[in-house]
Amino acid sequence: MAGWASISQIKEKIAEKSAEEVTASYLERIKKSKINAYTTVCEGAIEKAQEIDDKGHNGPLAGIPIAIKDNISTKGIYTTCSSKILQGYVPPYDAHIVERLKDAGAIILGKTNMDEFAMGTSTESSFYGPTLNPWDKERVPGGSSGGSAAVVAAGEAPVSIGSDTGGSVRCPAAFCGVVGLKPTYGTISRYGLISYANSLEQIGPLATCVSDIATLMDIIAGYDSRDSTSVKTEMVYKDALVDDVSGMKIGVPEEYFGEGIDPAVENAVWDAIQFFEELGASWEQTSLPHTSYALAAYYIIAMSEASSNLARFDGTRYGYRSEGDNWHVMASRTRAEGFGPEVKRRILLGTYALSAGYHDKYYLKALKVRTLVKKDFDIAFKKFDCLMTPTMPTPAFRIGEKVEDPLALYLADVNTVPINLAGVPSISLPCGFTDGLPIGLQIIGKHFDETTILKAAYSFEQNTDHHTRRPQEMA
Amino acid sequence: MITKEEVEHVGWLARIEIHENEAQDYAEKLSAVLEYFSQLDEVNTENVEPTYHVADIVNVFRDDVIRLSLPQEEVLSNTDKKQEGNFLAPRIM
Numbered sequence: 001m002a003g004w005a006s007i008s009q010i011k012e013k014i015a016e017k018s019a020e021e022v023t024a025s026y027l028e029r030i031k032k033s034k035i036n037a038y039t040t041v042c043e044g045a046i047e048k049a050q051e052i053d054d055k056g057h058n059g060p061l062a063g064i065p066i067a068i069k070d071n072i073s074t075k076g077i078y079t080t081c082s083s084k085i086l087q088g089y090v091p092p093y094d095a096h097i098v099e100r101l102k103d104a105g106a107i108i109l110g111k112t113n114m115d116e117f118a119m120g121t122s123t124e125s126s127f128y129g130p131t132l133n134p135w136d137k138e139r140v141p142g143g144s145s146g147g148s149a150a151v152v153a154a155g156e157a158p159v160s161i162g163s164d165t166g167g168s169v170r171c172p173a174a175f176c177g178v179v180g181l182k183p184t185y186g187t188i189s190r191y192g193l194i195s196y197a198n199s200l201e202q203i204g205p206l207a208t209c210v211s212d213i214a215t216l217m218d219i220i221a222g223y224d225s226r227d228s229t230s231v232k233t234e235m236v237y238k239d240a241l242v243d244d245v246s247g248m249k250i251g252v253p254e255e256y257f258g259e260g261i262d263p264a265v266e267n268a269v270w271d272a273i274q275f276f277e278e279l280g281a282s283w284e285q286t287s288l289p290h291t292s293y294a295l296a297a298y299y300i301i302a303m304s305e306a307s308s309n310l311a312r313f314d315g316t317r318y319g320y321r322s323e324g325d326n327w328h329v330m331a332s333r334t335r336a337e338g339f340g341p342e343v344k345r346r347i348l349l350g351t352y353a354l355s356a357g358y359h360d361k362y363y364l365k366a367l368k369v370r371t372l373v374k375k376d377f378d379i380a381f382k383k384f385d386c387l388m389t390p391t392m393p394t395p396a397f398r399i400g401e402k403v404e405d406p407l408a409l410y411l412a413d414v415n416t417v418p419i420n421l422a423g424v425p426s427i428s429l430p431c432g433f434t435d436g437l438p439i440g441l442q443i444i445g446k447h448f449d450e451t452t453i454l455k456a457a458y459s460f461e462q463n464t465d466h467h468t469r470r471p472q473e474m475a
Numbered sequence: 476m477i478t479k480e481e482v483e484h485v486g487w488l489a490r491i492e493i494h495e496n497e498a499q500d501y502a503e504k505l506s507a508v509l510e511y512f513s514q515l516d517e518v519n520t521e522n523v524e525p526t527y528h529v530a531d532i533v534n535v536f537r538d539d540v541i542r543l544s545l546p547q548e549e550v551l552s553n554t555d556k557k558q559e560g561n562f563l564a565p566r567i568m
Contacts, residue, residue: 092549186530199528228535229528296512307489314490316564318553327567328490336492344491349505351489352477353512365515367525372518374526407507423529447529 002029003155004470007212010064010158019063023049023107026065030109030156034474035132037141037150039070040078041110048107059105060219066101067157069148070111071118072203073192074098077108081194082126083116085338086319095192096227097161097203097220104219109157112147116340117310118168118196120144121412122402125342130399133175134471135437139396142172148206149176153471159207159216165197166298167391167416169204170428174391174440177430177469179457180206181213184448185423186231189224195309197302198229200420209467210429210458214238217450233448240454243462246280248452251384255291256415256442262394268432268439269390272460276388279459286384288376291418293369298417299410300353300366306343307350313338345406374422381446386453389415391428391440415442425450429457430466438469476506 002025005013013022023045030041045065052063068074071081073091075098080086094102101108115125123146124130131146133139134154141150145162149172152160162169164182173180181204188203195201205216217237224230252273257266273283315321315334322337324330339347353362380387393415402409419426424447431441441460445453461467477485479498482505486493493501547560556563 089553092545092552185528186532225537229530229532231530231532290518293515293518296515299508300512300515311490316554316556317562321554321556324565327565329492330565332487332490332492335490336494339491345501345504345508347489347491348482348485348501349508352481352485352505352509355485355488362512362515364525365518365520367527368520368523369515369518370526371523372520374529406504407511410508410511421526 002026004208005158006209007061007064007158007215014063019049019052019107020046022063023065023109026109026157033154033156034137035134035150035154036129037113037131037147037154037156038067038110039080039082039113039128039147042077042108045107045109052105057105059103060215061101062105064106064159065109065157066106067109067112067148067151067160068098069145069162070114071163071194072098072161073194074108074111078111079194081117082114082128083339083343084127084320085313085334087127089319093192096189096224098192100220112145112151112160114147115144116343118144118163118165119306119342119346121167121171121409123147123172124399124403125340127340133396134474135177136396137474138398139437140175140399142175142392142396144168145206146172149173149178149180152176152178152206152208159205159212162204162206163193163201164204164420165201166302166420167413169206170391170416170426170440170442171413173206173428174438175396177438178206178208179210179213179427179429179467180204181217181427181450182419182425183217183221183450184425186229187221187233187448189227189230191224191226197305198309199305200302210454210461211241213427214241214454235448235450237450237454240451241458242455243459245276245456245459248276248281248386248456249384250276250281250283251286251380251387252283253286253288253291253380253387253389255288256389260393260411261390262434264434265390265392265394265439268434269388269441272431272441273388275464276456276460279463283388286380288380288418290369290372290376294373294418294421295410295414297366297369297373298421300362301370303346303350304353304363305350307347307354310343310347342406370421373418377422377424386456387444389442389444391415391442395434395437395439419444423447425453427453427457429461432466433469476509477502
């Protein structure tokens with residue numbers, strides 16, 4: 001029963017059998033999994049499903065199983081950010097989106113593996129070991145929400161939730177052949193999301209189809225006073241599910257097809273853009289001239305914010321604690337032993353970039369470049385309804401390929417980070433394959449205009465069959 | 476670009492103990508990244524304002540009303556090191 005399925009297909013199965021049987025079949029499938037995509041599996045999910053069968057539930061997700069990234073707080077369920085420093089941590093409260101999902105009747109199957117503290121593009125920096133790509137177990141699933149994408153691709157959850165600071169929903173969606181949305185900054189409350197780079201990150205849904213993305217957005221988006229950057233919107237995302245792109249003006253920024261792009265990825269994305277023309281849209285090449293500086297600006301800002309946000313993990317109140325004669329020694333050892341190498345590198349660089357003498361050169365300069373990157377988008381969106389690019393310049397790379405070279409790994413994020421600097425929404429969806437590996441098309445929209453990019457993605461999906469391909473069961 | 480000594484100093488600021496045998500590796504890897512960052516020097520940012528965040532929000536206020544918070548025992552539930560309703564930590568000085 002478990003496997004690839006849309007929310008509406010699961011609803012039919014629940015009506016036919018029961019929520020309990022559906023949840024049990026997913027838990028069974030997870031037990032046999034070989035991809036290491038869950039950090040925690042909730043056996044208690046069965047009782048929650050029984051409760052829905054017994055008492056009934058009229059929420060839009062009644063009995064629908066869901067997987068949640070391990071950096072989103074779940075009351076009574078381990079939340080570790082795939083880090084040793086939060087080993088054993090059980091949040092005493094739910095994140096805003098978890099409250100919303102529970103109210104809608106969703107059943108939490110488990111927490112998904114990720115790059116430690118969401119710092120990575122491959123899910124290899126997890127304390128629990130890497131997640132394998134369901135399409136090729138020698139390859140990474142992308143990151144940092146690698147577990148959330150892999151469980152959907154492998155049929156170990158019908159839908160999941162990730163977070164996207166510099167591409168962490170879209171990259172794994174592209175590498176695993178699923179759909180993933182990073183909403184406009186401020187759309188989804190970050191209350192209960194364990195912070196990495198607070199001015200850049202948004203929670204986002206992953207699914208096998210665009211329609212499920214809209215369903216989840218209608219539940220998890222919305223104002224929450226506990227996140228001071230939360231914005232009031234009245235959007236109905238399901239209204240965007242219209243198969244019609246006639247008259248849509250698409251911009252194709254040349255900088256996103258730059259050095260290092262895989263020819264098969266380039267071809268697949270151009271084929272997709274030309275297909276939009278057949279569907280009635282028009283496209284034109286354009287330029288976002290500050291793109292090449294976005295990556296450096298992004299990493300400086302993300303690391304600076306991380307150095308402050310991760311200061312709270314000092315062994316005093318929760319998680320791992322080391323020994324020491326005084327607090328400073330205890331905290332310094334706790335952090336040295338509890339954080340992995342990439343997290344430590346980013347905290348050190350962020351601390352350096354904010355320290356006396358370097359603040360203006362690095363942090364302030366990056367914030368000014370951010371303004372220029374954002375302006376590029378403002379100018380482009382005066383002319384275009386949306387922009388289309390490859391999500392990632394290459395298909396999924398091999399496990400271990402970039403582990404020893406942090407900079408090489410950062411460069412993989414070149415097409416996703418400008419979107420977070422500007423705070424605009426962006427969706428990744430499957431648009432082809434190369435040597436059996438999925439390729440992702442990225443569609444970028446104006447602030448709070450998820451409607452246009454969902455409409456474009458939905459229309460593409462309705463008229464193509466890339467999203468119907470499934471990975472083989474792993475031997 | 477960043478020396479072993481600077482790595483050790485930043486490690487202290489960030490409260491991350493750096494072992495003697497790690498400092499060199501950090502210095503090399505962090506220097507490569509800093510060198511990449513220095514490409515921003517090329518960008519003309521004269522008269523450009525910094526963007527701290529993109530939300531069109533300045534100050535967010537709420538009414539000063541007392542609200543229910545988590546019970547003390549739940550807040551303390553993630554540590555064994557506690558005493559009389561407080562977190563127990565080694566002395567600071």
